[in-house]
Amino acid sequence: xxKIHVKTRINGEAAEFLCEPDETLLEALRDRLHLTGTKEGCxxxxxxxxxxxxxxRLVASCxxxxxxxxxAEIGTIEGLAKGAELxxxxxxxxxxxxxxxxxxxxxxxxxxxxxxxKNPDPTEEEVRYWLAGNLCRCTGYDxxxxxxxxxxxxxxxx
Amino acid sequence: xxxxxxxxVDSAIAALTDAAGQARILAGGTDLLVQMKSDMIAPEVLxxxxxxxxxxxIAREAGGWRIGAAVSGAEFTEHxxxxxxxxxxxxxxxLIGSTQVQGRCTLAGNLCNASPAADSVxxxxxxxxxxxxxxxxxTRDVPVAEIPVAPGxxxxxxxxFVTSIFLPARAPRAADAYLRFIPxxxxxxxxxxxxxxxxxxxxxxxxxxxxxxGAVAPTVLLVEEAAAALIGTKLEAAALAALAQACESAATPxxxxxxxxxxxxxxxxxxxxxxxxxxxxxxxxxx
Numbered sequence: 001x002x003k004i005h006v007k008t009r010i011n012g013e014a015a016e017f018l019c020e021p022d023e024t025l026l027e028a029l030r031d032r033l034h035l036t037g038t039k040e041g042c043x044x045x046x047x048x049x050x051x052x053x054x055x056x057r058l059v060a061s062c063x064x065x066x067x068x069x070x071x072a073e074i075g076t077i078e079g080l081a082k083g084a085e086l087x088x089x090x091x092x093x094x095x096x097x098x099x100x101x102x103x104x105x106x107x108x109x110x111x112x113x114x115x116x117x118k119n120p121d122p123t124e125e126e127v128r129y130w131l132a133g134n135l136c137r138c139t140g141y142d143x144x145x146x147x148x149x150x151x152x153x154x155x156x157x158x
Numbered sequence: 159x160x161x162x163x164x165x166x167v168d169s170a171i172a173a174l175t176d177a178a179g180q181a182r183i184l185a186g187g188t189d190l191l192v193q194m195k196s197d198m199i200a201p202e203v204l205x206x207x208x209x210x211x212x213x214x215x216i217a218r219e220a221g222g223w224r225i226g227a228a229v230s231g232a233e234f235t236e237h238x239x240x241x242x243x244x245x246x247x248x249x250x251x252x253l254i255g256s257t258q259v260q261g262r263c264t265l266a267g268n269l270c271n272a273s274p275a276a277d278s279v280x281x282x283x284x285x286x287x288x289x290x291x292x293x294x295x296x297t298r299d300v301p302v303a304e305i306p307v308a309p310g311x312x313x314x315x316x317x318x319f320v321t322s323i324f325l326p327a328r329a330p331r332a333a334d335a336y337l338r339f340i341p342x343x344x345x346x347x348x349x350x351x352x353x354x355x356x357x358x359x360x361x362x363x364x365x366x367x368x369x370x371x372g373a374v375a376p377t378v379l380l381v382e383e384a385a386a387a388l389i390g391t392k393l394e395a396a397a398l399a400a401l402a403q404a405c406e407s408a409a410t411p412x413x414x415x416x417x418x419x420x421x422x423x424x425x426x427x428x429x430x431x432x433x434x435x436x437x438x439x440x441x442x443x444x445x
Contacts, residue, residue: 004161021161021204022194044192051258057232060258063191065184067161068206111257132344133256 004067010035011079019066026050028066029076037077037106041135048134051107052076058114060133077106080113089113089151096147100138108134112148120156124149163206167292167321170205175294175317177203183319184208185228186262188255189271205319213321216240221327224290227266227320232257234265244325245440246334246353246433250281253338256345266320272306273347275373279306280353281336283370283378287325293318303370306377329366332357333440335433338372339425341416348373349417352405352430356388358441364388369401369434374409374426381408384430393438401434402427 003018010033017032026043029035029052038061041049045063052061053075080087089112092098099105108131115122115130122130127148128141136144160177161184164170174181179202184190193199207213213226216237223240231251235241241248254263254277268278269289279302287302294317302323305312314320338351351372359365369384384404391397411422 022159024191044195045188045255045259048256048258054261057230057261058257059261060256063188063259063262065161065187065191065204065206067163068184068187068208070163114257129344130257133258 006066006070008069008072008074010074011076015074017066021065021067023066024062025052025054025064025066025069025074026061028069029061029074032066035076035078039103039106041103041107046133046135047104047107048111048131049104049107051110051134053110053114056114056117058111075110075113077110080109087113088155089116089148092147092151092154093144096143096150098139098143098147104134104136104138108136108144112151115148116152116155120152122149122152159201160203161206162203163209165209165211167210170207170210170319171292171294171317173203173205174319179203181205183270185213185267186230186259186264188259188263189267207319207321210321219324223325225265225323225325227322228264231255231260231263235260242444243328244281244285244334246336246355246437247278247281247285247287247325250336250338250351250353251278253277253336265323269302269305269323270312270314270320272308272310272312272377274306274309274376274378275348275351276306276378277336277338277348277351277372279378280351280370280372281334282323282353283380284334284336284353284355284368285325286355286368287323289320290322290324291318292321299324303378303380308376329357331359331441331444332366333437333444335436335440337429337433337436339417339429347416350374350409350411350422350426350429352426352433354430354433354437356434356437356441358438362392362442364391364393364397364438367434369405369430371405371409371426371430374411374422379408381405383408388434393434398431398434402431405430 039049041047050061181203182201213228334355338348340346357366367385367388371379387400406427
């Protein structure tokens with residue numbers, strides 16, 4: 001079976017790769033493009049560790065084929081920091097100690113970024129519902145929610 | 159396995175009919191890829207329909223709405239005019255999965271996955287939604303209620319697929335609502351559910367109603383006795399009690415780890431009663 005040639009843009013830069021027909025976007029990002037910030041948790045769309053944006057829309061990259069990304073604009077965790085400067089969300093996660101083992105963190109950050117772009121002033125309830133598909137087994141969520149709300153407040157003030 | 163992304167309905171039908179082995183439609187993929195990964199299915203061909211013109215569009219048609227088969231939950235619930243006409247279907251669709259799943263999941267996929275607990279299906283049946291099906295023998299329009307025939311099975315013939323869902327025009331004082339019971343607040347599968355759509359006259363009397371139940375039978379149930387309990391009333395306590403009783407009687411659920419037969423029957427009546435009250439309030443507020 002011949003491989004599929006996919007042309008896409010990732011974090012604003014042109015990227016192309018060859019993939020198998022049944023390869024997921026998650027596998028292509030990690031194994032072909034070596035963008036290993038996106039994590040595999042469950043592999044079945046339940047945990048949110050593999051969250052990325054596709055044309056601005058939050059999706060689980062384990063539930064999307066790499067071939068479907070043809071022509072799409074992909075956003076991953078690698079696109080958050082600007083060089084050595086952390087994104088506000090990343091800085092707030094550090095300040096609030098909103099991570100422990102770190103496997104879920106890229107997914108939480110990408111999902112939170114997508115929320116704040118859509119809704120710059122979410123309530124705590126809105127943050128909790130938006131992030132219901134991101135599972136963390138270490139922190140107990142409170143610190144994560146506080147970090148997101150604090151980041152939102154700082155971004156609105158800036 | 160082969161991945162195909164045709165750019166016309168005809169080439170998609172050809173891809174389905176020419177496939178040597180099992181062929182499956184890929185729209186949102188939120189059920190399909192899970193089933194492939196768990197080895198429940200091993201299709202030879204995947205036909206991605208998202209590059210077919212119109213299949214990702216929401217369009218006005220005959221006073222109602224045509225929802226392309228690849229329109230995601232997020233796209234639907236961000237459409238204010240559509241949600242104003244069909245708030246119950248919007249809340250049902252929005253209950254499917256996480257934010258990440260909402261970025262991809264579709265009404266047509268939820269329908270054709272044919273789970274008895276599918277959240278959008280009772281709401282679509284209550285809305286009297288019609289699926290447009292294309293295939294080697296042409297195009298046909300079929301009420302959504304006739305698509306699922308058993309858990310995981312649909313009435314679609316080989317080579318056929320759904321291209322859109324049509325929601326009919328709304329009367330001025332009409333609204334819908336959907337409620338489900340789950341043991342937590344988010345990210346779960348319905349133990350029982352009820353979708354209700356109703357139309358009121360100028361005096362607030364119910365002149366039309368459709369009541370659909372989920373997760374209490376092998377397929378979604380359209381309960382005409384339950385609708386009859388509402389029609390001609392102002393949804394007084396007696397009418398709501400008769401509605402709940404009709405739903406309890408119509409339900410034929412199973413016992414499983416998520417709920418017993420007795421629990422599901424009772425709860426589905428309660429959900430129907432509450433959904434009817436919400437739909438009534440919404441219909442009054444629209445006027």
